[in-house]
Amino acid sequence: MNEVRNVLIGFEFNREFSQICYYDRKAEEPVCIPTKVGTNLYRFPTAIGRKPNKNEWHFGLEAEYFGKKMGGIYLADLYDRAITEIPKDDPRGEDELPQAWQLLAFFFRESLRLTGLKDIVAGVSKIMVTTEKLDVVLVENLRMALAAVGFAPEQYTLQDYMESFYYYTYSQRPDFWMRNIALFTFADGYVTYHEMHEEKAVRPAPVTVVTASSCKLSDDPERRDEQFLEYAAKHMKEDIYSGVLITGDGFDTEWPEKTIRFLNKGKRRIFYGDNLFVKGACYAALEISEKKAMKGRIYMSPDLLKTDVGMDMLVDGKLMFIPLLQAGKNWFEESGVCEIILDGKEDLTFVLAPMDGSTRKLVRMELPGLPKRPTRTTRLRLELYCSSSEGCVVKAEDLGFGGFFPATHKTWKYGIAFPK
Incomplete structure (x- = not known):
């Protein structure tokens, strides 16, 4: 290497x-x-x-x-x-x-x-x-x-298994992901079905993964095969699938004879193995840092930040929306820091703008105990970070105004819940 x-x-x-x-x-x-x-x-x-x-x-x-x-x-x-x-x-x-x-x-x-x-x-x-x-x-x-x-922070990234499933899938040949993709994960005597679907009529195309309730499998191989077949048929129905992935402890190719025949219908491509998620992580590292081949899609992860958080600010005399947290990234990847000067106000107003284009929402953060100063002589440092995909935290710190008004370093903290 x-x-x-x-x-x-x-x-x-x-x-x-x-x-x-x-x-x-x-x-x-x-x-x-x-x-x-x-x-x-x-x-x-x-x-x-x-x-x-x-x-x-x-x-x-x-x-x-x-x-x-x-x-x-x-x-x-x-x-x-x-x-x-x-x-x-x-x-x-x-x-x-x-x-x-x-x-x-x-x-x-x-x-x-x-x-x-x-x-x-x-x-x-x-x-x-x-x-x-x-x-x-x-x-x-x-x-x-x-x-x-x-x-360094730019050297490492985190993602869950389903996002690794996404990167693994779209790093294969196009004939594998042209239709729906089924994933079966085995763990602790259970099998769980996951389905990946791409909304091709929209750009960027949203890709979603839906996870079904798990199914407990019998210890008897023949009965286990029957249960797996019933479970797979129930969820896959007559839909068209171009690929099937199977991973996890508890699966091997010897006992599920009936199920494998069912999964092979329609010349579906089937992959087995315990390295799907680690390889998906590696493909993600390539895509994020170098390849950029998936720009036409967006994975709708449960961890995805779906709301821009910002403020309407005066920039060169014009009122502009300035995003401080940007939608489209996982919540743990996004944070923001900036400094602002208050224009006679004693509170902060944040704008929540959903990425689906729905109505913006205004959220007011009070600043009790803010020092009394003339207009435009209070400088605040704002730090925003997400606590989950459903909300963020704002921290504000008084930095004063140079030698005219010394900083008190008084801080305020406020939690914001994103629109559902």
Whole structure:
């Protein structure tokens, strides 16, 4: 692999197992990295371990050996820690375990050695981390962990499994995605159906994924095949599909004979494997940083910010709408910072403009305790960030007005809910 910030990485972060792939520029496709050269073992436990009374963490077989067999510490709950433990500023004592984001940093740093890069940070152009779903706690822990490894914000991105499904699908040949795409995911004895649909009459074409209720499968292979067939037929009906994807633990090609025959109807292209999401993440890294081949589409992710947030401001004597948060990106990718001068007002008015063109909404933020000053002598610093796809937080800070009116650095905080 070229080490001059040219490597694109997909990283699947799963509760039990994780895996890594890189984009092979000659083959023009993602390649999964084995945990041991010459094997087909690509997944490794989402866990780290260390020797007794030592602070050096390991992953993989070393983690299990030092943590379990030598009586050290073995942590196989990194995922659960990452989705529940809110990062804190206070340092941990010597006898306490590091915070979740610090443990994740050890995990990422050690596992990324599988790439063979001498300097991971210098060699990676973009790393896309994909996981089942994202919320504010997990996003913050992942961000802090990747930053602790040394990655700059522009080097890493996050997305959920369904967005990886999207990027994987549209990175295949056009005959695969010309019609609807079906995805079946297996986990914990259940199968779940997902359908991807593109509204081709609109530009940019919105792409949606609809997920059905899961189906519990029998342990008996013959009965399991019958249940899978009934479930697939119920949701796929007589609709036209150009491709079918199947992934997850609990599926192999031996037991679902009847279902496979059904899925093969109409010469549908079928893909099996446990690397769909990690490869989709790698394709996303390529698309976002270099290729830009999907500009004619927009994935309507549950994480998508669907509302512009801005203010009507006077610019060169003209009233203009200035967006501070822009729709069309995932909520955790968008933030805004600016400075404004108040024109005799003691509050702020924000404009919410839905991307579907529906009616704009005005939201007023009061500033109690704002220092009394002449018109246009109060400068505020505004910081906006999203707390989810359904709302954002505004922080305002009084910066005064140079030497005439010293800054008080008084702050205000306000939450805004987006229109449904």
